[in-house]
Amino acid sequence: MSSITQFLMERSSEPRLEAPAPPREVVDVALQCAARAPDHALLRPWRYLVIEGQALTALGELFAQACGDNDGDKARERAKSAPLRAPMIIVGIASPKPHKKVPDVEQIMSAAAGMSFLSLALSDAGYGVMWRSGSFAYDPAILEGLGLAEGETITGFLYTGTVSSEKPPVPRPSCADFVEEWSGPKQSRPWSV
Numbered sequence: 001m002s003s004i005t006q007f008l009m010e011r012s013s014e015p016r017l018e019a020p021a022p023p024r025e026v027v028d029v030a031l032q033c034a035a036r037a038p039d040h041a042l043l044r045p046w047r048y049l050v051i052e053g054q055a056l057t058a059l060g061e062l063f064a065q066a067c068g069d070n071d072g073d074k075a076r077e078r079a080k081s082a083p084l085r086a087p088m089i090i091v092g093i094a095s096p097k098p099h100k101k102v103p104d105v106e107q108i109m110s111a112a113a114g115m116s117f118l119s120l121a122l123s124d125a126g127y128g129v130m131w132r133s134g135s136f137a138y139d140p141a142i143l144e145g146l147g148l149a150e151g152e153t154i155t156g157f158l159y160t161g162t163v164s165s166e167k168p169p170v171p172r173p174s175c176a177d178f179v180e181e182w183s184g185p186k187q188s189r190p191w192s193v
């Protein structure tokens with residue numbers, strides 16, 4: 001088994017993160033890995049925002065402002081402190097470009113593949129990662145506050161930093177649970193033109 005396969009077999013998300021955040025040179029390499037995502041027609045339909053330090057507090061304010069009138073103070077406080085669960089957040093943004101042959105969904109998948117590559121590279125460098133979305137990822141006020149343009153969406157908030165304590169192992173499904181062999185349509189269809 002190659003070291004890459006071994007690494008993938010052993011990876012897991014880590015929600016308990018603390019400072020230090022990955023340094024800029026590690027983040028740069030990880031973002032270059034993100035840019036290696038398969039990308040139909042080379043549209044580069046993604047971009048990223050790196051958020052750390054005081055800007056995490058500003059993101060928390062944005063989350064709190066997005067809470068509805070029916071949310072209580074507790075929910076607002078939780079929203080405010082959510083970004084402080086890691087010393088760095090990288091926001092993945094899918095930015096589909098108009099194209100005759102490549103529908104938006106393919107471009108969003110490319111952006112999601114980039115998020116995976118980004119998270120794997122950070123993890124390979126020894127940092128913990130946790131890909132999160134939550135309702136904030138779909139809230140128009142948050143999208144506006146983060147500067148998303150019309151048609152752009154958030155693929156996720158990638159929380160990253162130093163693992164403070166590893167999470168317990170997650171049970172992994174076996175291939176038999178989610179793979180079958182397809183050997184042709186169950187009922188043959190009539191030949192038609």
Ligand SMILES: Cc1cc2nc3c(=O)[nH]c(=O)nc-3n(C[C@H](O)[C@H](O)[C@H](O)COP(=O)(O)O)c2cc1C
Nearest residue numbers: 011012013014129130131132133134135155156170
């Ligand atoms: C698009 C996307 C959004 C996610 N959002 C959340 C989230 O908001 N909260 C959460 O606890 N896990 C979220 N997850 C799942 C975690 O990132 C993680 O995969 C899960 O906890 C399982 O851990 P594992 O990666 O070690 O298997 C999300 C995953 C994806 C792909």
